[in-house]
Amino acid sequence: MPIQSILLSLLLLGGVPASASGGTTIGPVQINPVGHPHLCWQATGNGAPILLEACDPAVQAQQWSLTPDGVLMNGIGYCLEARSGQPAGTALYIDFAAQCGGARGQVWQYNGTNGHLSSAGTCAGLAGRMAAGTTVVRRACPGGPRWSIGYSAVTLHAGSGTGAVGGAFGTSVTVANAASAQTAYRVTVAFGPLAGPDYTGLHGAGGASGWHCDTSALTCTGTLPAGASGRIYLSGRLPATARPGRLYSLTARAVVAGTSQLHRTASKTVLATVTVNAAPPAPAGSSSLPLLAIAVTALLLGGGLLIGFTLRRRPAGARGCPAGTSAYQGHRRRVTR
Numbered sequence: 001m002p003i004q005s006i007l008l009s010l011l012l013l014g015g016v017p018a019s020a021s022g023g024t025t026i027g028p029v030q031i032n033p034v035g036h037p038h039l040c041w042q043a044t045g046n047g048a049p050i051l052l053e054a055c056d057p058a059v060q061a062q063q064w065s066l067t068p069d070g071v072l073m074n075g076i077g078y079c080l081e082a083r084s085g086q087p088a089g090t091a092l093y094i095d096f097a098a099q100c101g102g103a104r105g106q107v108w109q110y111n112g113t114n115g116h117l118s119s120a121g122t123c124a125g126l127a128g129r130m131a132a133g134t135t136v137v138r139r140a141c142p143g144g145p146r147w148s149i150g151y152s153a154v155t156l157h158a159g160s161g162t163g164a165v166g167g168a169f170g171t172s173v174t175v176a177n178a179a180s181a182q183t184a185y186r187v188t189v190a191f192g193p194l195a196g197p198d199y200t201g202l203h204g205a206g207g208a209s210g211w212h213c214d215t216s217a218l219t220c221t222g223t224l225p226a227g228a229s230g231r232i233y234l235s236g237r238l239p240a241t242a243r244p245g246r247l248y249s250l251t252a253r254a255v256v257a258g259t260s261q262l263h264r265t266a267s268k269t270v271l272a273t274v275t276v277n278a279a280p281p282a283p284a285g286s287s288s289l290p291l292l293a294i295a296v297t298a299l300l301l302g303g304g305l306l307i308g309f310t311l312r313r314r315p316a317g318a319r320g321c322p323a324g325t326s327a328y329q330g331h332r333r334r335v336t337r
Helices: 004-014 290-312
Strands: 026-029 031-033 041-042 050-054 064-066 071-075 079-081 092-097 109-111 116-119 122-126 133-137 146-150 154-157 159-164 168-177 184-192 197-208 212-214 221-223 230-237 248-254 269-277
Touching: 004 230, 026 050, 031 168, 050 154, 079 133, 116 146, 154 248, 168 184, 168 221, 197 212, 221 230
Parallel strands: 159 269
Antiparallel strands: 026 064, 031 041, 031 146, 041 050, 050 133, 064 071, 071 079, 079 092, 109 116, 116 122, 122 133, 154 168, 159 168, 168 230, 184 221, 184 248, 197 230, 212 221, 248 269
16 A cells, blocks of 8 residues: 555554544535635646545545645645745645645644635645636735635524513524534624514523623624534513514524535525513502502592581580670671661
8 A cells, every 4th residue: 555545544543643632534525615615626646736626425525624734634644835935926736745744835724714725835726717627826924715615504493482562582593513524614694684583682602602692683702613512692682562472583594604515505594483471460459559559549538628628617605605605706708787
């Protein structure tokens, strides 16, 4: 067996020591431009350039494995080389220099956030338009298209919640990435708001716990590793005019901007529903307080009226008044005959 094949077998079995970061080999996978999942890197032989070609998983020259120490091995047993000193626009190629032991120009870093694949101060770019037959070349960093190492398989699942009339509500959706897929970068889950409810809270949990959420835009964005899943929770307040039994249905959509998605796992819209419950009853005894206050007020007013009426109608001969005289002895006008 050629030494190249032996080395590649060791890489795929994890026989090469891991890097200090403790990472694992990514691959074998296809490398494609983000947004163009049907165009893949294809090696053309030792010392020959890398080209974009129509993706075909059966073609060994389209299979790549990124080892923990940064060596990018091709399926035919050679590694990607970017020798220092070469000008921008020079084609990238594969060879077996120094037995692909990680010499300068053979160590690559992949940044899934911006999609850059770089080595020796240069980034992988394209010599021309995004089409089959275009050569992969050196470009100044940052530059060139964003690359996807492998494919993600992100799916979104509907969820439901409840809330009381005029009270708080909560609902959620679940986002997941297949265990057989690659890490999904720049995943965004966006809700389509409905008129009526006030939206006051948005956060991720589980695999989405570290995501950045914007309540005003009703979006959460982050990275979802292979095999991970998380829930995106949306909370708020229902209007006081909502009818018990009504169902609010919010749309939710997941978009992956940093990794190409597998075929037939394209983003689709799901629903996050909220069922309106009746407002909770008033606490026991609270309804009797207003009636008691009304009764006490009526008694006090009634007593005052009774006392006033008694004073005004005190009978003749009452205490302090001579017999036969009125209780009222105010000024009288003398009448002259």
